[in-house]
Amino acid sequence: MQASPTADAPGEPPATVSVRLSPHAALDTGAGGEILVRLAHQTVSLGPFEAGVAPAARALATGLPVDTLGAGADGRDREVLRLVRSLARRGLVEYGLPGAGGGDAVVVEPQVPDYWPRLPDLADGDTLVLSRFAYMRRRASETVLESPRSGALFRLADPAAAALLATLCVPRPVAALRRRDGFPDLAFLALLLDGGILLRLGRAGDEGLRATEGDEGLVLWDFHDLLFHARSTEGRHANPLGGRYPYVGVIDPLPAIRPGWPGPAIDLDVPASSPGAILPPVTALLRERRSTRDYDDGAPLTRAELARFLDGAARIQATWSSPLGDGEDGPTATYTARPYPSAGGSYELELYLAVRRCDGLAPGYYHYDAERHALTRLDARPQDVGALLGAAAYAMGVPGAPQVLITIAARFGRVSWKYSAVAYELILKNVGALTQTLYLVATEMGLGGCAIGSANIELFARMTGLPHHVEGAVGQFALGRGLDLEEDAP
Ligand SMILES: Cc1cc2nc3c(=O)[nH]c(=O)nc-3n(C[C@H](O)[C@H](O)[C@H](O)COP(=O)(O)O)c2cc1C
Incomplete structure (x- = not known):
């Protein structure tokens, strides 16, 4: 070391690097050699270790030299290394x-x-x-x-x-x-x-x-875009993330509705909006749309429904190519038309499906080929598929995982080759446009869906083998046949 x-x-x-326990953790021993880590709001078990590890565990409060960890020939040294590795992984x-x-x-x-x-x-x-x-x-x-x-x-x-x-x-x-x-x-x-x-x-x-x-994959990245990508997703930083309400008691919450501007307001009429009037189909669909987090495993989504859903929301409708600008020597760019809008016609977003329950489709991890309208199975580890689905259930605050979890991934270079400074934020806007499309098609089909704000870019990289800055997770959408619940809490 x-x-x-x-x-x-x-x-x-x-100088020698030393390893020590994080200041917010303390080690304790439980029954049968179990080592426990006490944190502010929880205690985590690392499992059983040999008794000889105890002095090293105590020394971890101040630090152990990394270069001699596990260097000794005896089992105790290997156990100390295992303990440190186990703490490091967490x-x-x-x-x-x-x-x-x-x-x-x-x-x-x-x-x-x-x-x-x-x-x-x-x-x-x-x-x-x-x-x-x-x-x-x-x-x-x-x-x-x-x-x-x-x-x-x-x-x-x-x-x-x-x-x-x-x-x-x-x-x-x-x-x-x-x-x-x-x-x-x-x-x-x-x-x-x-x-x-x-x-x-x-x-x-x-x-x-x-x-x-x-790394050629880095050439197309602006500094702030890569930072935004790595810090606003899960997997590549140790900062707290998500709905933690960090300003409760510090700053009052903003009201749900913006206080009006002073001055006279002009009331707007809507023809045919009287009670009982038949709404235009899109208006009706928009009013019907709600997030669904609980799914009916007794009647799972079918493969035919999944095919219709993907066809309606994401399938490529046309492809063409055209030269860039008016110059004859410039590169030729290829384009597609799809059901949702996309900045610059980039259509950089790809759909990956973690299938847990779908009638007629084996559980696993698939890529949606939007041109051929087909699913290609990827060789992802079942425990990674399980972790992905489990994290989605956690993000939705429900005990059960969705029947299908769609990861929206971006081929970043498709956008950043053209746009400076705004590439990543355009991608996130495209995710918003696609997400609403997924919601509306699911609603129209009588299926349940829910957007999920977080995405784990390390887990996606492990499941696809793609570096997080080449093609990375930028959004998620849970899908399935919704359970008929009275009220679906936000
Ligand atoms: C970008 C985005 C991220 C979201 N993330 C989550 C999430 O992580 N967990 C969740 O349960 N709902 C999530 N939702 C759903 C919202 O909570 C929901 O849209 C909102 O409460 C309004 O309810 P409605 O969709 O039923 O009309 C998300 C929605 C959007 C658009």
Whole structure:
């Protein structure tokens, strides 16, 4: 776990990263060697561990060196490593890098469950530069360094670290960054390289690599769009998310209806809106539409209904291509027509279906081919499909999962190739237009649907094998035959 000293490294060995329990957690032991984590509002069991683990568990309050974890030959060492890994997967550890004075120079807060600090070897001749996605900001009274590419957040306790980073907007060789009187040392640079905050350009200061950051899929992303994507979805950050009411008691809630502007109001008449009048079909459909969260598993949705639903809401109606602009040498773009509107005719949204109960269709995970009007089964793990469906039930506040859960995913490059600065927000607007279309077709067919505001981009990436910035989850819609309930609570 230490950055390897190079031939001309200074005498001081690089600092060692230590792992410790998050400040908001405490460890306890239960019956039969069970280890419990006590958090503010719940206690989590990590399962049974060998008794010899107890002293290490206590030492985790202050910190254990990461490089010696599990290094011993005996089973106790492996159990300690298992304990730390188990805590890490649940986001219950942080990592400290000491500074010259002995205290923390940097504290690493994992943002993804599988983050594990690694210190790649650095040579004096290596050239480093900041990723264009890295940024520093104030969080309460701390300076934090983050990136939507990084699996960790770095709390900078030593201002020297921030000062050093400010010099890395231009590529600099490691030899020029090294300070011989303590922090920042190689381990700091290696941690940031591993965390995607820094890029290694090699001796030549590779310009191409500087543009792509080693990933062609990043070229089309604006900084703020990738940050928005990674921080407004689940899976790639450890911040609280969703309807938590963080301002209760601080700020009064805004009223449901905007207070009117002063001045005279002109009342608007609606012909044929008297009670009993027959409403135009679209008006009637819009009035009938409601979110449905409870589904009738005694009479699940059928494959024929699913086919009609997808045909009505999302099927491609026409395809064509046309040259870009009026120039003859420019690229030719391809287009489609679909039942809902889409900014710039991009139609970047794809539908993935987690099927739990559908008559005539095996449970599993499918992609909807909107041109052929067909479903293609993906090789997703059943436990991931279950986790996706379970999270949807949780988001709807109901015990049962939907019969079908539709993930709306975006092929981001289809929009960002054309639009600067507004690409991601256009995609979210397109999700809104598609969502209303899904609602209306479901209502017209007598089916139940419910939009779901959250989407887990890591889970989607695992289920499809696609990087979260190439094609990623941006919306969800639950579907099924609704249970006839008196009132469906919001
Ligand atoms: C973008 C969006 C996100 C939503 N997210 C959720 C959600 O996560 N869970 C849920 O139960 N309902 C969700 N809903 C449904 C709303 O709660 C619902 O539309 C609202 O309460 C109005 O009720 P109605 O749809 O029955 O008319 C969402 C709706 C939209 C448009």
